[in-house]
Amino acid sequence: MKIQDLTKLAVIVFIVGILVYDVYAYIQGGQGGTVSYLIITDWSRNYPACTLFVGFVMGHLFWPLRPKPCAKCGHLKEGK
Secondary structure (H helix, E strand, O other), X not given: OOHHHHHHXXXXXXXXXXXXXXXXXHXXXXXXXXXXXXXXXXXXXXXXXXXXHHHHHHHHHHOOOOOEEOOOOOOEEOOO
């Protein structure tokens, strides 16, 4: 398995795990027990740097990457 495939799998497992836990926490303790509620209401208000960090990570993950030139012909191609 390539490292790229392992990374994709790890991210998917992490996101699904957080979502499953969030649903479980909502069922057990209501809205106040969820991960999203904790981040939005508690951390973002008490630790504004947390909001900045999350924004930085989201920008890092979703900002378009510059195309890289092909080693053989020099034409631009999308990075993978």
